[in-house]
Amino acid sequence: MESQSSRPKQADNFHDWCAELSQESSIHGVPYVSRRDLHWTERLFWMTIVLASAYYAISSCLAQWDRFRDNPIVYEYEYLFSLRKFPFLGVTLCTSFQDEASVNRVINETWGLDPKQDPEKAKYYAEFLRVLNHLKYKTLDTLKPYENDTSLDNLKYVDILLKLNEKILPTEIPVVLAPIITEVGLCQTTSQLNRYGNPYGKVQDMTVADAKDCGFFSECSLMQKPFNSIMTHLFLYLHDVNEFMLPDDKATITFDAKVLSSYVLRLMLHSISADSEVRNLPVAYRKCRYTDENNLDYFTPYHPSLCRLECRIKWAASLCHCKPYFYVAAPEVPVCSIAGMLCLDHNKWLEKPCDCFPLCRENTYNIVDEEEQSGGDQNYNGEQFERTLIIKMNLPKMGMKRRVVFSTDQLIMSFGGAIGLFLGASFMTLYGLIYLFLTFVAFKCKHSLY
Numbered sequence: 001m002e003s004q005s006s007r008p009k010q011a012d013n014f015h016d017w018c019a020e021l022s023q024e025s026s027i028h029g030v031p032y033v034s035r036r037d038l039h040w041t042e043r044l045f046w047m048t049i050v051l052a053s054a055y056y057a058i059s060s061c062l063a064q065w066d067r068f069r070d071n072p073i074v075y076e077y078e079y080l081f082s083l084r085k086f087p088f089l090g091v092t093l094c095t096s097f098q099d100e101a102s103v104n105r106v107i108n109e110t111w112g113l114d115p116k117q118d119p120e121k122a123k124y125y126a127e128f129l130r131v132l133n134h135l136k137y138k139t140l141d142t143l144k145p146y147e148n149d150t151s152l153d154n155l156k157y158v159d160i161l162l163k164l165n166e167k168i169l170p171t172e173i174p175v176v177l178a179p180i181i182t183e184v185g186l187c188q189t190t191s192q193l194n195r196y197g198n199p200y201g202k203v204q205d206m207t208v209a210d211a212k213d214c215g216f217f218s219e220c221s222l223m224q225k226p227f228n229s230i231m232t233h234l235f236l237y238l239h240d241v242n243e244f245m246l247p248d249d250k251a252t253i254t255f256d257a258k259v260l261s262s263y264v265l266r267l268m269l270h271s272i273s274a275d276s277e278v279r280n281l282p283v284a285y286r287k288c289r290y291t292d293e294n295n296l297d298y299f300t301p302y303h304p305s306l307c308r309l310e311c312r313i314k315w316a317a318s319l320c321h322c323k324p325y326f327y328v329a330a331p332e333v334p335v336c337s338i339a340g341m342l343c344l345d346h347n348k349w350l351e352k353p354c355d356c357f358p359l360c361r362e363n364t365y366n367i368v369d370e371e372e373q374s375g376g377d378q379n380y381n382g383e384q385f386e387r388t389l390i391i392k393m394n395l396p397k398m399g400m401k402r403r404v405v406f407s408t409d410q411l412i413m414s415f416g417g418a419i420g421l422f423l424g425a426s427f428m429t430l431y432g433l434i435y436l437f438l439t440f441v442a443f444k445c446k447h448s449l450y
Helices: 006-013 017-024 040-070 100-111 119-133 140-146 157-164 276-280 304-320 338-346 408-423 427-447
Strands: 073-079 090-095 178-182 185-189 221-224 234-239 253-256 261-274 362-374 389-394 398-404
Touching: 040 408, 090 178, 090 221, 100 119, 100 157, 119 140, 119 157, 140 338, 157 178, 157 185, 234 362, 253 261, 253 362, 261 276, 276 398, 304 338
Parallel strands: 261 389, 261 398
Antiparallel strands: 073 398, 090 185, 090 234, 178 185, 221 389, 234 253, 261 362
16 A cells, blocks of 8 residues: 555656646747647647747748858948048068179188189089079079088078178168068068068067158158169068068068169058957957957967968978078977978978958058159169159048947847747746756656655
């Protein structure tokens, strides 16, 4: 005979949880599914309606999630306030100057060879120095003739370039442009990130002109007489002054300034700003970064150019266990020998794409006008021609702005709207279902002990 204390326990074990779920839930149609007084076809009908509604609610939520993940930002034009200031662009000047005296001196200091006593061997080394002086990150294959020459290994290539270009390095005080080693050789720059291309072997800032701000009521221009009127082919790279110069980068303008030509260049600035709400979006969804959102190992703060530099250094190290000599960062990675640089070229190390987001607030430029005064290059027989570069930057009246059109709170509201439209559910419905589930688990755990 059963005791009275055991009867409630047995009744609880046969508690109809499905019926309680239907009664507690505010989801449309669920109470009809559990009603025993309805015909089974009616209950099947309501179950079909509930499942179809759940399907469309989930599909709508997933569509809103994809929109939030892929296109939470739009670009719109805005009028730029006339008192707003912009940094003047950055300028990097590159050349491959060398003269016979500097070549002979480097040959003597590096290999202990007197060019007058052994002209044939001196000619061989002079050709190597010419190749080295013209070497770029895309032309590493020009080192192929020197692959098996061990006398060219373990050289301090950057020091050699400094000696070859000694006559054109800046000497005036204050210095407007600082020497910098780049992927296209030894250059001079106004970049405020010049420490990451310091040719003297230390990652530290070099003396260079401070970045200046330009306004709508001030003339933004730079006049420079490069290389003390020495006749040499000049390449001009124009970029953001707060970026490191990268050749062939979409944000870098490359201009061939020839050998003996003066130019007046007018550039138009294109500004992209961002709403304050942009920062609240995840980086992966807004597809841009702020400078203080640094994820780099070798550089800080974050800049797209530094991100691409780090990408190339790591890829070079993974392919050939070394880095080219024109990268100052990552001192723990050994500098490539001739064989190492040919290894990089053979493995096509530049083909690896670098996943680097742009800055959320960035400036780009394009040349809108160009005036040239030529001295005739090598055929000029008149007086010494003094090359002058004048760069003027025009400010636009309108600019682009990143604006959030689908924020996190809008995503939550769209979820709620979709679920409410198709199922009639709300946050309290979800809370009730969770509460009922936890009650069910607690009940089963309690009675499993008996």
